Every structure is written in C-alpha cells, then in structure tokens.
Amino acid sequence: MTETRATAQVYHVELGPRSYDIHIEPGCLDDIGPAMAGLFEKPSRCMVVSNVTIAPLYMDRLRASLKQAGWQVSECILADGERYKTMESFAFIMDALMDAKLSRNEPVIALGGGVVGDMTGFAASCYRRGIPFIQVPTTVLAQVDSSVGGKTAINHPHGKNMIGAFYQPRLVWVDSLVLNTLEPREVKAGIAEAIKYGLIRDASFFDWMNSNMAAALDLDASVLSKMIHTSCRHKAEVVMADETEQGVRALLNLGHTFGHAIESMTHYSTYLHGEAVAIGTLMAARLSEQLGFSGNGIETQIRAIFQAAGLPVDVPAFDAEHWLDAMGHDKKNVGSRIRYILLRGIGEAFLAEDVKPDAIRHLIDSYQST
Amino acid sequence: MTETRATAQVYHVELGPRSYDIHIEPGCLDDIGPAMAGLFEKPSRCMVVSNVTIAPLYMDRLRASLKQAGWQVSECILADGERYKTMESFAFIMDALMDAKLSRNEPVIALGGGVVGDMTGFAASCYRRGIPFIQVPTTVLAQVDSSVGGKTAINHPHGKNMIGAFYQPRLVWVDSLVLNTLEPREVKAGIAEAIKYGLIRDASFFDWMNSNMAAALDLDASVLSKMIHTSCRHKAEVVMADETEQGVRALLNLGHTFGHAIESMTHYSTYLHGEAVAIGTLMAARLSEQLGFSGNGIETQIRAIFQAAGLPVDVPAFDAEHWLDAMGHDKKNVGSRIRYILLRGIGEAFLAEDVKPDAIRHLIDSYQST
Structure with a gap:
C-alpha cells in the first residue's frame, strides 16, 4: 500500500498488531516530534541512541523536534563501527535505559546506520521485555534495508548477528538528505x-x-x-x-x-x-x-x-x-x-x-x- | 483443557502458533526423550542448561532419556543462585550455544529452578533470534509458576528481570518427584x-x-x-x-x-x-x-x-x-x-x-x- 503526499511517500508494513509505516521524505528529520504524536497518547520520556559520528551531525535537530513536541529526551552515544556491535555495547545501552528509568510505554529511537539500528532494536526488545522502538536510519544501507523488517541483533565473536530478536519498529523515518554527509x-x-x-x-x-x-x-x-x-x-x-x-x-x-x-x-x-x-x-x-x-x-x-x-x-x-x-x-x-x-x-x-x-x-x- | 491418563495430567496452553502443553506426572523425568519426538521431525542436537546443584542429581537421567531417543546432548552448567542471573551468565550460555553450533531448529532444555529457566529461556529467545525451548522445572517455585507463561529474563544490577523477553516454551515437563531432593x-x-x-x-x-x-x-x-x-x-x-x-x-x-x-x-x-x-x-x-x-x-x-x-x-x-x-x-x-x-x-x-x-x-x- 502506498500513499503519496507532496514529496512524502509512506509504505505501510502490515503485520497485524506489529504493523508500521515507513515514511520517506527529504528533510523529514525535523518533523519527527509531531509524527510521534500519532503513536503515543502523550509525549513523556524517550531515549535516542546514536554514535559518535552521527550524533554531532544530527542529534541537535532530532532533539529539537522532539522537545518542541513535548518529549523529555535522554541520549546514549556509542562508538562507531561494526566491531562495537557487541555484548558490551548492548550492556551499555541497557545501563542508559535503566538510568533514564524509561517505562514500558516510552520509546527508544535509533539515529544511525545498521549497527546503531540493530543494537538499539535488540535493546528495545529486551528492556522490560520490550518497549516501543523507532528507526531513523542515516546510511544508505539502513535506509534501503536494515531499518525495515525487525531483524535486530548483536554479534558474537564467533558469528555475526547470532544474538538478537525479531522485533518490529513502530515507525521508520527516512530522510534521504542526511546521506549528504555520508562517507x-x-x-x-x-x-x-x-x-x-x-x-x-x-x-x-x-x-x-x-x-x-x-x-x-x-x-x-x-x-x-x-x-x-x-x-x-x-x-x-x-x-x-x-x-x-x-x-x-x-x-x-x-x-x-x-x-x-x-x-x-x-x-x-x-x-x-x-x-x-x-x-x-x-x-x-x-x-x-x-x-x-x-x-x-x-x-x-x-x-x-x-x-x-x-x-x-x-x-x-x-x-x-x-x-x-x-x-x-x-x-x-x-x-x-x-x-x-x-x-x-x-x-x-x-x-x-x-x-x-x-x-x-x-x-x-x-x-x-x- | 485437561486430559488425564494414568497419573499424568496435561494442561494445554492455547496461544495460537505459540501453544504448548504442561505435562505433570510423577517420575516423568525419565520419559522426556520420547516426549520430544512429537515436537521435532527427528532427533538431532540439543543442549541442556542446568546448575551445579541440580546437574549432579538429575542430569544423568535426563541425558540418558534424550540419548536413548537419539539426541546428541551438549551441556551448560551454571553457578547456583539468583545472584548469578546476570549478563555474564547470559553470555556464558550464548558461548555454549555457539560452541555446540545449535541450528535454529534445535532445542535447548532448562533443567532447574526459576533462575535456570528464566536465563535459559531468554538465551533461547536470542540465540539466532530464537530456538525451541523446553522447561524441566525442578523446584516448587518453577513447577507452580515460573516455568509456565514465557516470561524470561536476567537481572540488571538496578532491577530484577529488567532484561528479557516474552518467549514461550514448546513444552513444560513437570516431575514432582524431583522435589524430594529440594532444600x-x-x-x-x-x-x-x-x-x-x-x-x-x-x-x-x-x-x-x-x-x-x-x-x-x-x-x-x-x-x-x-x-x-x-x-x-x-x-x-x-x-x-x-x-x-x-x-x-x-x-x-x-x-x-x-x-x-x-x-x-x-x-x-x-x-x-x-x-x-x-x-x-x-x-x-x-x-x-x-x-x-x-x-x-x-x-x-x-x-x-x-x-x-x-x-x-x-x-x-x-x-x-x-x-x-x-x-x-x-x-x-x-x-x-x-x-x-x-x-x-x-x-x-x-x-x-x-x-x-x-x-x-x-x-x-x-x-x-x-
């Protein structure tokens, strides 16, 4: 199913109670706050997980849009790279979620590429046995593939993505303009x-x-x-x-x-x-x-x-x-x-x-x- | 729904594709091998997770029944106690699953109380994004409560069961005679x-x-x-x-x-x-x-x-x-x-x-x- 309005395009992923939209629109990074209004009764706490490369580029804009819409925003910043897609990083995100005291209905937002999205999704699936999770992919790979479909995971030293969950996001929010800063x-x-x-x-x-x-x-x-x-x-x-x-x-x-x-x-x-x-x-x-x-x-x-x-x-x-x-x-x-x-x-x-x-x-x- | 045959009683937990039976029968520990025949096309590899207290008492009988039915059995033995229901123990089970090279259709069996069951279930939910999982509860607490219902988890230093999943077992196999050795x-x-x-x-x-x-x-x-x-x-x-x-x-x-x-x-x-x-x-x-x-x-x-x-x-x-x-x-x-x-x-x-x-x-x- 496809709906077109202005430059935005929305694909609906129909999975019964786990259904969600993929919203694709140049510049939409600044509009995520209002977009979340449709998903939650009222703004409360949320946490954004990103990495040291992406956060300096886009965290300010994401945070501003969320705060504007009434959200209290915590942040968790990871090292950058597939080699950090580990049990240690997973534990680090869990610590941050515990510190932020997110409740079962408060969302975590992945701002980054496939590594950030996979780890954040897995953390969201496990924290209090599952909290809402939103993907804001910032790489081509994440925008064309990994942010959609709910495969979340971390790596084991002996195998890629060996520890994870099928856990669908509530929303995938794709702004292709952020690719302009990509290596x-x-x-x-x-x-x-x-x-x-x-x-x-x-x-x-x-x-x-x-x-x-x-x-x-x-x-x-x-x-x-x-x-x-x-x-x-x-x-x-x-x-x-x-x-x-x-x-x-x-x-x-x-x-x-x-x-x-x-x-x-x-x-x-x-x-x-x-x-x-x-x-x-x-x-x-x-x-x-x-x-x-x-x-x-x-x-x-x-x-x-x-x-x-x-x-x-x-x-x-x-x-x-x-x-x-x-x-x-x-x-x-x-x-x-x-x-x-x-x-x-x-x-x-x-x-x-x-x-x-x-x-x-x-x-x-x-x-x-x- | 209840079915009675001889001394066995079976409760069916109807959850659509995640349905399973709770089988309660004195002495049934020795019969788990044949019971698993109904769940899997043919015996292959499996792993039993237990702890240092329970394994010496009941692992031999469980292993014998599994091997008799054609299963190759790996074992993973944890320390005993709620204080070991940690990320470290979770990583230890993951390492054992990786070493045993269990595939996505090969089961892991929890032989123990609530701690073993909760951790094993969580590991089963995450390993390769989910493998089959069987509960063989050996404490009153696990037999009356924790082995049924699919709440799996580990503790975080700042909160109990904060990291986990809803992940139903494929079978709960309850032998009340094992309670005779319980403290x-x-x-x-x-x-x-x-x-x-x-x-x-x-x-x-x-x-x-x-x-x-x-x-x-x-x-x-x-x-x-x-x-x-x-x-x-x-x-x-x-x-x-x-x-x-x-x-x-x-x-x-x-x-x-x-x-x-x-x-x-x-x-x-x-x-x-x-x-x-x-x-x-x-x-x-x-x-x-x-x-x-x-x-x-x-x-x-x-x-x-x-x-x-x-x-x-x-x-x-x-x-x-x-x-x-x-x-x-x-x-x-x-x-x-x-x-x-x-x-x-x-x-x-x-x-x-x-x-x-x-x-x-x-x-x-x-x-x-x-």
Missing part, C-alpha cells in the same frame, strides 16, 4: 544492498541500477529517491510475506552466508557489512555456476556492477576449513548441510538446502588457483 | 508463589493451602500434586487471557514490586525470590488496608499462612527513599506513579494505577515505628 565508502556499501533486491527479485531494477550508478554515487536526489523507494517496497513485501524468515525472507540473505563469514574472519574491522555482502554475493554467483544452477556469465555480470559501484570484488584468502568453520558447518558431521541462497539468473534467487562442505571446498579452491 | 527453604519459597494464586483469584485454594500446609511442607505426594495442578491451571488461564501482560496478567505480580525491590536492595544474596515475594505481599496487604481498599485484618490473615509455611515476614529496614528508588519511582517527578497490585480481600487482587510516592513513604514509616 563515499558507506554510500557504496549501501548500494550493494540495493543491488541485492535486483538480483533476488527484480531484474529491471538491476538494469536500472546499472544505468544510474554514476548518479547514485553522486547522491543525485531523484536517483537516490527511486533507489530507496524501490528497495523499501521490496523489503516491505518480503517481510509481510514472511516476518520471521520461515521461507521466502531467507532470500534476502543472498551473499550473507559468505559475507558474514568474511566479517567474522576479519574481526569486523576490515570490511563494511555491505562490502562483505558484495564479495559474498560474487561467491554465491560462482557457486551457482559451479553447481549448474545458473548459466555461465552471471558472476561476470555481477562483478561488473559492483566494480562500477566501487565495491571490493576480491575474495580474501583463507583456508577452506576456516571458511567452513566460520559458516557454521560441522566438519565432524559428514551429513552437515548449510542452506545457501543461490541464483538461477538475475532476479531469480532460490534457497539451496543441501550444499555440502565439498562444494564449498571446491569453490574456495577456485579462487586460490586463479 | 526445605526452597520448598517454602515455592509455596509462597502457590499461595499467591489463592490471594489473587481463588479464596478456596487459599483455605485449602491453609488446611494442608503441614502436609505440603512434608512433600506429601497428593497434596503437592493438587498444589501443582491448581497453580498450573491458574497460571495457564491467566497467560491465555493476556500473554504479554497488557492487563490481567499483571495481577500475578502481587507482592513483586516490593519483592523485587527487596531482592535488588539486598543484592540478590539474602532472600530467595519466593521469600522476598512473601514479604512484598504482606506489604501490599498493609498498603491495601492503609489506602482503604480492603478491610483491616487481611495483613494478619496472610501473615499467619506465611508463618505457617515458615516464610520470613519481617520487612527489611531501608530508608523510604531507597525503597522508592528501587521500585523505579522518579522522585524528581512529583506526578510519578507506579502500578501496584493490591487486594480488596482474599482472592480479589486488582491493579492500582495511581499510588503516589507519599503513600509508599507512609507505608515504610509504619514499619519503622512498630
């Missing part, structure tokens, strides 16, 4: 997740991204806008069809089994999430070719768009057994099988249930011999 | 929670507990059996009516606002949970009298049954401001109100929305002047 590297990493929707379920969007890559990298307003709208629409459709990833939602993990292993093996300090996903997607494409699911050439086609986006495309060199371990294969169990998202073609992802360790060994070997 | 002090603490159902919604059960207290303390099989059945029936009815505590379920917190404050102020090391709840219930009774909600004499009546159960009845001496702080009152906010569960009479609990700090100061003063 180019972060823009590219977010574009990787937008391309993902094209690869999974929308070949024409893949083509459109290919044709508009230069403008997207330049933060052209109308191209960004279409990229965000299309991505949010796809994400909302998939989440409505399968909220807790029993089936079709798993396709959104294209490139993520390999990507998470890359992030974990490099201790979350070398690649941004979207960069690791780009490399992981290329690995999934090559595996699709090797197993005969897709014709040859698909990997080359995908490498070309990632290169045009300025994303890394080289697979880091690790021993095959290290890869298998990082992806959760039980090497002692010969029957061990992991589910991979593979491709039959551009726009046609599917879930392969029975990929065996030897297929992964063969894949890893193919990089070492080139 | 008498633990038996008494559990009886406090059983009495609670009488106070909240069943005056005749309160009278029955009064008449059968000596037999209950002696672990008389038929009295224990009726106490557990009646408690589980009440708990199941309340949870079905209000799974996430939007309304009537809050009544089960009778004595808990004061009780949690007592546990928190004494750093979870002086009182068992049930003991703190007993004292808290007496405080709620006196407050009910002071505010004119109940006639005089209700506190005396409740003190008598707790004394007969050998439970502590003296309110620990703390400054009123310390109490208010521990109960989450915002002292800077003159409008601050906390919800308390109070009594109009035996069997008639209700939610008082607007108890002000001064009423609590008056209550605390009344103990210091006696």
Whole structure:
C-alpha cells in the first residue's frame, strides 16, 4: 500500500498488531516530534541512541523536534563501527535505559546506520521485555534495508548477528538528505544492498541500477529517491510475506552466508557489512555456476556492477576449513548441510538446502588457483 | 483443557502458533526423550542448561532419556543462585550455544529452578533470534509458576528481570518427584508463589493451602500434586487471557514490586525470590488496608499462612527513599506513579494505577515505628 503526499511517500508494513509505516521524505528529520504524536497518547520520556559520528551531525535537530513536541529526551552515544556491535555495547545501552528509568510505554529511537539500528532494536526488545522502538536510519544501507523488517541483533565473536530478536519498529523515518554527509565508502556499501533486491527479485531494477550508478554515487536526489523507494517496497513485501524468515525472507540473505563469514574472519574491522555482502554475493554467483544452477556469465555480470559501484570484488584468502568453520558447518558431521541462497539468473534467487562442505571446498579452491 | 491418563495430567496452553502443553506426572523425568519426538521431525542436537546443584542429581537421567531417543546432548552448567542471573551468565550460555553450533531448529532444555529457566529461556529467545525451548522445572517455585507463561529474563544490577523477553516454551515437563531432593527453604519459597494464586483469584485454594500446609511442607505426594495442578491451571488461564501482560496478567505480580525491590536492595544474596515475594505481599496487604481498599485484618490473615509455611515476614529496614528508588519511582517527578497490585480481600487482587510516592513513604514509616 502506498500513499503519496507532496514529496512524502509512506509504505505501510502490515503485520497485524506489529504493523508500521515507513515514511520517506527529504528533510523529514525535523518533523519527527509531531509524527510521534500519532503513536503515543502523550509525549513523556524517550531515549535516542546514536554514535559518535552521527550524533554531532544530527542529534541537535532530532532533539529539537522532539522537545518542541513535548518529549523529555535522554541520549546514549556509542562508538562507531561494526566491531562495537557487541555484548558490551548492548550492556551499555541497557545501563542508559535503566538510568533514564524509561517505562514500558516510552520509546527508544535509533539515529544511525545498521549497527546503531540493530543494537538499539535488540535493546528495545529486551528492556522490560520490550518497549516501543523507532528507526531513523542515516546510511544508505539502513535506509534501503536494515531499518525495515525487525531483524535486530548483536554479534558474537564467533558469528555475526547470532544474538538478537525479531522485533518490529513502530515507525521508520527516512530522510534521504542526511546521506549528504555520508562517507563515499558507506554510500557504496549501501548500494550493494540495493543491488541485492535486483538480483533476488527484480531484474529491471538491476538494469536500472546499472544505468544510474554514476548518479547514485553522486547522491543525485531523484536517483537516490527511486533507489530507496524501490528497495523499501521490496523489503516491505518480503517481510509481510514472511516476518520471521520461515521461507521466502531467507532470500534476502543472498551473499550473507559468505559475507558474514568474511566479517567474522576479519574481526569486523576490515570490511563494511555491505562490502562483505558484495564479495559474498560474487561467491554465491560462482557457486551457482559451479553447481549448474545458473548459466555461465552471471558472476561476470555481477562483478561488473559492483566494480562500477566501487565495491571490493576480491575474495580474501583463507583456508577452506576456516571458511567452513566460520559458516557454521560441522566438519565432524559428514551429513552437515548449510542452506545457501543461490541464483538461477538475475532476479531469480532460490534457497539451496543441501550444499555440502565439498562444494564449498571446491569453490574456495577456485579462487586460490586463479 | 485437561486430559488425564494414568497419573499424568496435561494442561494445554492455547496461544495460537505459540501453544504448548504442561505435562505433570510423577517420575516423568525419565520419559522426556520420547516426549520430544512429537515436537521435532527427528532427533538431532540439543543442549541442556542446568546448575551445579541440580546437574549432579538429575542430569544423568535426563541425558540418558534424550540419548536413548537419539539426541546428541551438549551441556551448560551454571553457578547456583539468583545472584548469578546476570549478563555474564547470559553470555556464558550464548558461548555454549555457539560452541555446540545449535541450528535454529534445535532445542535447548532448562533443567532447574526459576533462575535456570528464566536465563535459559531468554538465551533461547536470542540465540539466532530464537530456538525451541523446553522447561524441566525442578523446584516448587518453577513447577507452580515460573516455568509456565514465557516470561524470561536476567537481572540488571538496578532491577530484577529488567532484561528479557516474552518467549514461550514448546513444552513444560513437570516431575514432582524431583522435589524430594529440594532444600526445605526452597520448598517454602515455592509455596509462597502457590499461595499467591489463592490471594489473587481463588479464596478456596487459599483455605485449602491453609488446611494442608503441614502436609505440603512434608512433600506429601497428593497434596503437592493438587498444589501443582491448581497453580498450573491458574497460571495457564491467566497467560491465555493476556500473554504479554497488557492487563490481567499483571495481577500475578502481587507482592513483586516490593519483592523485587527487596531482592535488588539486598543484592540478590539474602532472600530467595519466593521469600522476598512473601514479604512484598504482606506489604501490599498493609498498603491495601492503609489506602482503604480492603478491610483491616487481611495483613494478619496472610501473615499467619506465611508463618505457617515458615516464610520470613519481617520487612527489611531501608530508608523510604531507597525503597522508592528501587521500585523505579522518579522522585524528581512529583506526578510519578507506579502500578501496584493490591487486594480488596482474599482472592480479589486488582491493579492500582495511581499510588503516589507519599503513600509508599507512609507505608515504610509504619514499619519503622512498630
């Protein structure tokens, strides 16, 4: 369902009692205070969680809008980066929520990218067994993907997003103008997740991204806008069809089994999430070719768009057994099988249930011999 | 809904896709392996979480039954006691789950009392965003109350159960014979929670507990059996009516606002949970009298049954401001109100929305002047 008014576009994510809107509008950061009036009986206390990079840029405006609408605002500022998506940061947010004495009906607002949103959402799901939670995404990645759908988590040293919850936000509030301050590297990493929707379920969007890559990298307003709208629409459709990833939602993990292993093996300090996903997607494409699911050439086609986006495309060199371990294969169990998202073609992802360790060994070997 | 076969009794907790059975049967600990066959396509890996007190007594039998049925069993053994219901223990369980490489469909089993069940349930809710979870309660408190209903949590240094989730088990498997090894002090603490159902919604059960207290303390099989059945029936009815505590379920917190404050102020090391709840219930009774909600004499009546159960009845001496702080009152906010569960009479609990700090100061003063 879509409603258009002036420059605002609203997608409704219908999930019964957990339904919410994704509101996309340039400049809307300054309007969040009044927007929250529709969600809460009356303004009371709230807490904004952000990080040391984003808070200096946007906290003043967010706080001003909230205070203007009558909210008492506490703040919790985290370090910046995936390597801080830890149990320690989670405990830090909990301490801040306890100090602020938020009650069960008072909201927490995530102002930041995927890391801030994932951690804040998980904290919101746990504090007093769940308080309302609002996403204000400030990166391309968060605006096109992670802020929608209720997947929240922190990382475990042995695996990405291993500790978390399905916990839907009450509102996702997207202001594409905040992307103007984003590092180019972060823009590219977010574009990787937008391309993902094209690869999974929308070949024409893949083509459109290919044709508009230069403008997207330049933060052209109308191209960004279409990229965000299309991505949010796809994400909302998939989440409505399968909220807790029993089936079709798993396709959104294209490139993520390999990507998470890359992030974990490099201790979350070398690649941004979207960069690791780009490399992981290329690995999934090559595996699709090797197993005969897709014709040859698909990997080359995908490498070309990632290169045009300025994303890394080289697979880091690790021993095959290290890869298998990082992806959760039980090497002692010969029957061990992991589910991979593979491709039959551009726009046609599917879930392969029975990929065996030897297929992964063969894949890893193919990089070492080139 | 109730189904009786031989000595087994089964209560079905109907919560749509989160429905499950409470199976109560003396000696059933040895039968859990086959019972799990109905829940899972085929046996694979599972993990049992227990503590250093319970594991030496019952882990061998549980493991034998699981292995016999084809399960591969990992174990995670915690320290014993409410003071270990911490973020550190939660992280310890997460590490064990990661090491065991449990997948999203493989269950974790809590073998222990309320602390083990609450922590294991919370870990199950978070690990890979939720894996199946089975309760095998081994204390009176866990069998009559905490193992049913899906409230899971750990404590924060500033508040009990502040970090948790509503996460229903797939099965609650109750063997009252394991209570034979329980410390008498633990038996008494559990009886406090059983009495609670009488106070909240069943005056005749309160009278029955009064008449059968000596037999209950002696672990008389038929009295224990009726106490557990009646408690589980009440708990199941309340949870079905209000799974996430939007309304009537809050009544089960009778004595808990004061009780949690007592546990928190004494750093979870002086009182068992049930003991703190007993004292808290007496405080709620006196407050009910002071505010004119109940006639005089209700506190005396409740003190008598707790004394007969050998439970502590003296309110620990703390400054009123310390109490208010521990109960989450915002002292800077003159409008601050906390919800308390109070009594109009035996069997008639209700939610008082607007108890002000001064009423609590008056209550605390009344103990210091006696």
